Amino acid sequence: DSGVTQTPKHLITATGQRVTLRCSPRSGDLSVYWYQQSLDQGLQFLIQYYNGEERAKGNILERFSAQQFPDLHSELNLSSLELGDSALYFCASSVARASRTDTQYFGPGTRLTVL
Amino acid sequence: KNQVEQSPQSLIILEGKNCTLQCNYTVSPFSNLRWYKQDTGRGPVSLTIMTFSENTKSNGRYTATLDADTKQSSLHITASQLSDSASYICVVSPRAYNTDKLIFGTGTRLQVFP
Secondary structure, three states: OOOOEEEOOEEEEOOOOOEEEEEEOOOOOOEEEEEEEEOOOEEEEEEEEEOOEEEEEOOOOOOEEEEEOOOOOEEEEEOOOOHHHOEEEEEEEEOOOOOOOOOOEEOOOEEEEEO | OOOEEEEOOEEEEEOOOOEEEEEEEOOOOOOEEEEEEEOOOOOOEEEEEEEOOOOEEEEOOEEEEEEOOOOEEEEEEOOOOHHHOEEEEEEEEOOOOOOOOOEEOOOEEEEEEO
């Protein structure tokens, strides 16, 4: 158990809908990262937050947004869902803002299925 | 273009045998290289992290090596166990201030049979 929690574990929805994925980082971790893992693409970095502020952006679509709250939990919002958005979404957390050897601890993931 | 390539794509070995997984990267500049183990349907777990000045790092039966000159890394698993069956992902981080964008390889799927 990494100490990172994600809810829900599974999510099934229809195209065009909007969903919210939630992540609680490990106690003491200030950075939260979101990743998407599709079958054919491997892990893709989406976005990073540090202590409530956005710090880095990866391949995140405009239909997707995220935020980190004062209690450090984070939410990833996915809107106007398409079939291709079906994937595993992982949240990870780490202690430091910008450390080259900072270990990221991954949550169990949310499996999103768009029908 | 920054890329991380892993080989082989998949590997089957017998329990107790050793194996070596390869990772080649074209990421520049280079900050660090990580190996993760990911069980099916679960989040990746960090095995090792190496900066450009480190040549080798061990974590139990896992030993990672890094050659920053040739931009190659390997992960050696000794005396494999059934629980080693997983995907092993090589991840490279370019040098960047205030960010930590990681570039992931597509992984090597290892299956260990009794």
